[in-house]
Amino acid sequence: MNPQAMFLQQLEQAVPYVTVEPEYLEILRHPKEVLELSLPVRLDGGGVKVFKAWRSHHNNALGPYKGGVRYHAEVSRDEVVALSSWMTIKCAIAGLPYGGGKGGISVDIRELSRNELETLSRAYAFGLARFTGTDYDIPAPDVYTNPQIMSWFLDTYEKVKGWSESSAYTGKPPVLGGSLGRSDATGKGGVFILREGLAKLGLLGKKDLKVGIQGYGNAGTRAHRFVEDDLGLTVVAVSDSGAALYNPKGLPYREVSKHKNNTRSLKGFQGAESSSPIFSSDLTWIF
Helix, strand or coil, X not given: CCHHXXXXXXXXHHHXXXXXXXXXXXXXXXXXXXXXXXXXXXXXXXXXXXXXXXXXXXXXXXXXXXXXXXXXXXXXXXXXXXXXXXXXXXXXXXXXXXXXXXXXXXXXXXXXXXXXXXXXXXHHHHHHHXXXXXXXXXXXXXXXXXXXXXXXXXXXXXXHHCXXXXXXXXXXCHHHCCCCCHHHHHHHHHHHHHHHHHHHCCCCCCXXXXXXXXXXXXXXXXXXXXXXXXXXCEEEEEECCCCEEECCCCCCHHHHHXXXXXXXXXXXXXXXXXXCCCCCCCCCCCC
16 A cells, blocks of 8 residues: 555544544645655766655644654655654654654665765755755655764755754764764664563463564664673564565574674675565564
8 A cells, every 4th residue: 555545544533532623634634844855876887867855744733853864765755755744653652842844865786885875864864955954854864874874964964054963864974973872772662562462462481483574674682682682582583674584583683684784784604594575475574
């Protein structure tokens, strides 16, 4: 299903369980504003390629827009709008003084050199400069973006504005004012939820549980480590956009993450069955 259609469907499904005036539901059906950019990048080998990019501001009733920026070939306007909508709901449920924002560029970063990646990132931050800021919209890392990219974003933003404003972006390296533990936060948070869910089900402490992790970027790799180190469970399957790996005896974090870091993909990892990035339906995934 189209991501935006999925959000709208979920909104309707929630109506019987909440007390809310219809006019507020109508407001939540629409993003307040969406910026669309065309970003030309001169390639190292010559020529120019134009990348499509977006930043969606869904709702800021509770505070500045907050949400990540993702780099992925399948990023689209509808996906970015839907993700910003879910950010609005997540921040509200968690009681955080933020609204919902999200951004993304339609790009396969594996096809870019470091120089091209930096050029693209700075072009995006330049285009967003009038659309972001500490009191208005605070972007963060997401799929295939990291502290280095946040550093390029922040540096570009500050050059455009002409002043220092390290709080305009989160997910930066600590040396630039980033928070310690930020890189681990998403994966560790997921494992905290997994731990509490297992406790509720009476399964916490059972060592024969098998874990599958779908998505093996920043969050997935760290979740793999915390599942092993903190919960003592065995990860038997992992998947990214290029491949799915399965080994009933376990996939050690250090071996799999090293291969992913070196190749940017799970493809080619030795010591596991490999297939297209779709998990087998005859297995039960608890993560």
